[in-house]
Amino acid sequence: MKFAGLLRNTALVAIGAVLATTTTVVAQGDARGDPEFSKVFAVYQRIKTSYVEPVDDEVLTRGMIDGMLTALDPHSGYLDGSDLQRLTTMIDGNYSGLGLSVVMEDGAVKVIAPFKGSPADKQGIKAGDFITHLDGQLIYGGDLDDAVAQMRGEEGTSIQLTIFRPGREEPFEVDVTRGVVELEPVKYSLSAGNIGVITVNEFSADVGEDVFRAWNAIKEEATGRVGGLVLDLRSNPGGSLDEAVALSDLFLDKGRIVSQRGRARGETLLYDAETVFRGDMAEDVPLIVLIDAGSASASEIVAGALQDHRRALVMGERSFGKGSVQSLLPLGRDAALKLTTARYFTPKGKSVQEGGIKPDIAVPQISDPDFLLRQKYRTRESDLRGHLINELGVKDEEMEIDKVDDPRFRLTAEQLEEAGIEDFQLHYALETLRRTTKSSVALRK
Structure with a gap:
């Protein structure tokens, strides 16, 4: 078994990052004959002649561009200069900063998820936190x-974040020291009972190969046959579409x-198994995929593919629900348009836009003392202003099922800590696999 040549499409599916493609889009039309464009030109002229202070054309042009993209969806935008450089640096999986995936919600910076092991994660920043002040x-x-840009900076420098955490009466301040955020996209461990755990933190370059190496390392360390595998995609905001395909193909x-x-043209594509990796590398090994509300895009592609093919049991919480693909379209040498160009669908034709991936077994993270409060104010794609609507329709009551109390999960965080x-x-997934046989629910081929 070995990897075939890497796929050439470089679209990304992530909350906060995209990768450049070679796509070129040319919009043609006679703006002078369009009454809507006449309004834009009239506003431009009125501002130039009547505004209280002189305004540069560059400021007005950037404002028009930003306004057009804001009217589309939360993931489209215009990038130039340092913004474009930061994106390129993040794609490389190595940058100096705090390690946060954030979105703008009603004028506030909201944390989708801290990257695992990042400075922000170590200081206790959590998904759902609002950052109101910097220094x-x-x-x-x-x-x-x-x-x-303010949160990025040289390694060793610090910044003070003022955090509002839903459920707490008062905001609080946290000093975070910036570090080189080497995302370590793949980590692995071997648990009792020869149960392997592979954690994928984000879908940067070579994640598929990294997971393949992690699996081989687990087999070498195991004292006998590997009894099961947990693929942990929690708080994984996404990344390369190619790597999501490669990981699924494993x-x-x-x-x-x-x-x-x-x-x-060219934005409708199909991705099949047996194009990156030959066979099932963990054939006959029971597999559980862990997801939560921070699992987005590329993570949802993997979870949806393995769930639809009944190769894995998906466990945890309903995922983020970002079912769109962004492409980076060059605009000259130092600017680019980050544009939503496609939707993606699971093997059974399901769009995860808005609704996300529903786990086969919903398992709340009750070891987190703030779980109930964070669940109440948790952000998903459907909460973002201007998000794309799922054309297949997702009823609100279907998503509210996640909040129904389950008598199996009534232990408190304090009781779990004592135990x-x-x-x-993760504990629940491991225990499930330890009770699993080849004919049971965690292996449903």
Whole structure:
């Protein structure tokens, strides 16, 4: 078994990052004859002649571009200069900063998830937190890129974050020392009972090969046959579409992995198993995929593919629900348009836009003392202003099922801590695999 040549499409599916493609889109039309464009030109002229202070054309042009993209969806945007450089650096999986995936929500910077092992994660920043001040300066109502730029910085320097955490009466301040955020996209461990755990933190370059190496390392360390495997995709905001396909292909020996459907020519693509990796590398090994509300895009592609093919049991919480693909379209040498160009669909034709991936077994993270409060104010794609609507329709009541109380999960965080359980979701997955046989629910081929 070995990897075939890497796929050439470089679209990304992530909350906060995309990768450049070679796509070129040319919009044609006579703006002078369009009454809507006449309005834009009239506003431009009125500002130039009547505004209280002189305004540069560059400022007005950037404002028009930003306004057009804001009217589309939360993931489209215009990048130039330092913004474009930061994106390129993040794609490389190595940058100096705090290690946060954030979005702008109603003028506030909201944390989708801290990257595991990052400075922000070590200081206790959690998904759902709002950052209101940086070094005492109010950032509410400002620009997301400006806030991100302030949080980036040289390794060893520190910044003070003022955090509002839903459920707490008062905001609090946290000093975070910036570090080189080497995302370590793949980590692995071997648990009791010869149960392997592979954690994928984000889908940067070579994640598929990294997971393959991690699996081989687990087999070497195991004292006998590996009894089961947990693929942990929690708080993974996404990344490369190619790597999502490669990772899925590791566990599938046939069938569709994901389809991408767009409006422009060349944006409708199909991805099948057996194109990156031959066979199922962990054949006959029971597999559980862990997801939560921070699992987005590329993570949802993997979870959806393995769930639809009944290769894995998906466990945890309903995922983020970002079912769109962004492409980076060059605009000259130092600018680019980050544009939503397609939706993706699971093998059974399901769009995860808005609704996300529903786990086969819902397992709350009750080892987190703030779990109930964070669940109440948790952000998903459907909460973002201007998000794309799932054309297949997702009823609100279907998503509310996640909040129904389950009598199996009534232990408190304090009780779990006394029992030595720090991560209840992972503990539950491991215990499930230890009770699993080849004919049971965790291996349903």
